[in-house]
Amino acid sequence: MSIRELTKAEEEIMRVLWQLKKGFVKDVLAELPETGRNDESGLPAKPAYNTVSTIIRILEKKGLVGYTAYGKTHEYYPLISEEEYRRFQTEQLMANYFDNSLKKLVSFFVQDKNISLNEADEIIKLLNKQKDQ
Numbered sequence: 001m002s003i004r005e006l007t008k009a010e011e012e013i014m015r016v017l018w019q020l021k022k023g024f025v026k027d028v029l030a031e032l033p034e035t036g037r038n039d040e041s042g043l044p045a046k047p048a049y050n051t052v053s054t055i056i057r058i059l060e061k062k063g064l065v066g067y068t069a070y071g072k073t074h075e076y077y078p079l080i081s082e083e084e085y086r087r088f089q090t091e092q093l094m095a096n097y098f099d100n101s102l103k104k105l106v107s108f109f110v111q112d113k114n115i116s117l118n119e120a121d122e123i124i125k126l127l128n129k130q131k132d133q
Contacts, residue, residue, distance in 0.1 A: 003080060003088040004062060009047075013055050014078060014085065017065065022077035025053045 006014060016031045017023065023031075029052050037045050056076055059065040067074040098104040106123075109115060115123075 003064070003085060005092065006059075006064075006085075009051075009055050010059055010064075013052065013059065014064065015082070017076060017078045018082040022068075022075055024073060024075055025049060025056060028052055028056065028076070 012032065013028060016028050020027060020031065026049070029046060029049060032046055032052065035045050035047055056065060060067065060076070064079055065076050066079050067076045094100050094102065094105050098108065110120070
């Protein structure tokens with residue numbers, strides 16, 4: 001299966017499915033944050049049910065979500081793990097901004113993001129552990 005870049009809305013729904021492990025559209029909708037707009041009664045609004053349903057079907061067509069049918073109702077579940085998507089995103093970041101160089105990526109975070117000494121020590125331990133394997 002080929003992983004592709006997700007839209008913000010698709011990624012948000014995938015995050016909910018990763019958290020829930022499986023769920024119906026109403027379950028996903030219940031976990032989504034409010035949109036920042038208010039509904040007719042002035043209360044904070046959630047995305048529309050049909051919008052969430054449509055995005056889930058798009059994710060299904062992309063091969064990222066599967067489902068179990070219960071009559072006309074579907075219970076959805078992720079077909080890729082959050083870790084697989086995180087790896088894909090990191091590889092895309094390295095390819096698009098750091099010439100596929102892990103050294104350039106790490107250097108960027110070390111120099112520009114002021115990594116704490118504790119974080120630096122943890123990174124060194126991880127590198128040493130990898131080297132010993």
